[in-house]
Amino acid sequence: MRDVAEFAQVSQSTVSNYFHKPRKLSDTTRERIRQAVETLGFVPNDAARMLRTGASPVIGYVAFELASATTPQIATAIEQRVSAEGMYLLMANDVGSRQREREYLQLFEQQRVAGIIISPVGDVEDELARLRRRGIASVLSARHAVSPSQASVSIDHVAGARLAVRHLVELGHRKIGFVASSLDLQQIADRQRGALSVIEQVPDATLELISVPERSVEAGIACADRLARRADADRPDALFCANDLLAIGIVQSFVAGRRIRVPEDVAVVGYDDIEFAQSTIVPLSTVRTPHAQLGTAAAQLLFEEIAALRASGGTEDRGVAPQIEFAPELVVRDSTTGT
DSSP states (O other): OHHHHHHHTSOHHHHHHHHHOGGGSOHHHHHHHHHHHHHHTOOOOHHHHHHHHSOOSEEEEEESOTTSSSHHHHHHHHHHHHHHTTOEEEEEEOTTOHHHHHHHHHHHHHHTOSEEEEOOSSOOHHHHHHHHHTTOEEEEESSOOSSTTSOEEEEOHHHHHHHHHHHHHHTTOOEEEEEESOTTSHHHHHHHHHHHHHHTTSTTOEEEEEEOSSSSHHHHHHHHHHHHTSOGGGSOSEEEESSHHHHHHHHHHHHHHTSSOTTTTOEEEOSBOOTTGGGSSSOOBEEEOOHHHHHHHHHHHHHHHHHHHHHTTSOSOOSOOOEEEEOOEEEOOHHHHOO
């Protein structure tokens, strides 16, 4: 770094800003340093910088489902907030594996990241508490923390499911199917719990769990094909799907096959309100969840947790951590009302 500074005729602190806070420099100064770096073949040693400053420029993010239509929204929002701090996001996909999830947490610990945002598959709060004792802050994303000392940003999925199923019940539907996979995933289990809480208040209503192997359009199409082969009397008159991808697949299959009308024969509600929900062959009624806001809030909360951890001298016991929960909202379209 000293050689680069001499070559570019700037101070070493200016060279440091070039790598870590480039917005502080003028275009002319950045270009001079860029030419010096390129000429000298200089690569900054972040490991050495961490030993000197005790601070890492990296935030780790563990997502459980990169194929989800909502994960990119969350990740993009996190990246934008992290970038605004002059830091970098290292993202991992645990593909729904608890073992892989633990391995990534161990990797991030070894890399001494500044903090971790995780959308967990399993129960990771004990491991995150251990990491806090090691000086690594964390935030649970898309799941409400159990421990009061664990920071989290989540969506009230119980309330979201209530909105969806109450809407179907108020339209007169009584045989409702809940299309979902992975009930061991807390977010999906919460949606089932919310749906049941409405059904239990309606004496002649039932909720059938319709299992699918994954939450994708293809799985929705296959589910619709199975339902179409049932006798009319055995088929649900409404479906609440665990996400929009499943709902889109079901609606497309029903309408394309011209066997089942939506919503006249079967009403369909999705979950998430992704970009394509309103542009399907039958615009989809769904539960809107604020995933971009969730990502921004998770990153902001993590920076606050990092600051609090440093202020406490790296000790875990600092009282109750913030736990933010967003409220979903119902968006009514043609797949339930036909209007």
